[in-house]
Amino acid sequence: MINDISVLVIEDDKSIQNFIRIxxxxxxxxxxxxxxxxxxxxxxxxxxxxxxxxxxxxxxxxGMEVLGQIRKESNIPIIIVSARGMEQEKVDALDEGADDYLTKPFHAGELLARIRVALRHKSGLVKPETAFELEGFSMDFEKRKLIVRGEEVHVTPIEYKMLKLLVLNAGKVLTHHFIQNEIWGYDTNDDYQTIRVFMANIRRKIEEDSANPRFIITEVGVGYRFTEN
Known part of the structure; x- marks a missing residue:
């Protein structure tokens, strides 16, 4: 139950504190x-x-030091809430172990949505499921089938692996670094063009309008997120 959930807010700005509290x-x-x-x-x-x-x-x-110290002790969901909008700082925080990143200012609805996603990951509801469905998009992980708008879509093994990684982490930002390590087992640190090419190919296959994607959202300079709603 929500009433049993405790949120620790580490924030020195009183106006932001009041907004989050309310x-x-x-x-x-x-x-x-x-x-x-x-x-x-x-x-x-x-x-x-x-x-x-x-x-x-x-x-x-x-705050990065706080993140590092807590992450050494616990896998508790941590959402960064900061006015720092630099892409590299977002990447660094996510790679250091943050679950998500919100740039100030933000809306109440967005904050609550990110909290719900993070808590679902903690509760284990986001786990190796047998299937995933969302508005005309479905994946059957046991049969390795992808259905989009009623039609089976054929993807390459790498495209399937990448799409499954995104889907099983729906709502969570995955950095280029994380994706590359999960898919290929290594990280080149500065060359993520291969990921971009694969994402473009996947979008052409699953999105009605790949220029305005419905499912795979680009977090500019950071990585990608599969929508959860």
Missing amino acids: TLKTKGYHSVFADDGLTGISYFYANNPDIILLDLGLPDID
């Missing part, structure tokens, strides 16, 4: 707030929260 309260989440990184780490140990919202620009230590 947003969480409307849905019945219990929230605990820390104004700096060291307090946030202390509250993490003391309160055993279900999910963390973490700002990167904290007054005492950098």
Whole structure:
């Protein structure tokens, strides 16, 4: 139940704190707030929260350090909430172990949606399923079949593996680094053109309009996300 879910918010901006507090309260989440990184780490140990919202620009230590320390201890869902919009910082945070990244300002609905996705991953609802369906798109993982708008779509083994990776993490941003390691087992660090080519091919096969994709969303400079709704 939502009322049993505790959210630790590590954020020093009072206006953002109030906005998040009100947003969480409307849905019945219990929230605990820390104004700096060291307090946030202390509250993490003391309160055993279900999910963390973490700002990167904290007054005492950098949010990336907080992320690193907590991630060494726990796989708790962590959503970065920051005014830093640099693509590399998003990539670094996600690769360091953050589950998602929200750039300020953001809407209440978007925050709540990202929280729901992160909690589903924690609860184990996002796991190796036998099938996935969403508005005319379906994958049968046992039969390795892909159906789009009523028609079976043929994809290459790599395209299938990549699409399955995205689908099983629906709603979650997957970085280029993560995708390359999962699909090929290595990372070239700076050349992700191969991934872009494969994604373009997959989109041509599953999207009605590949220029305005419905299913596979590009997180510019960061990676890709398969929509969850």
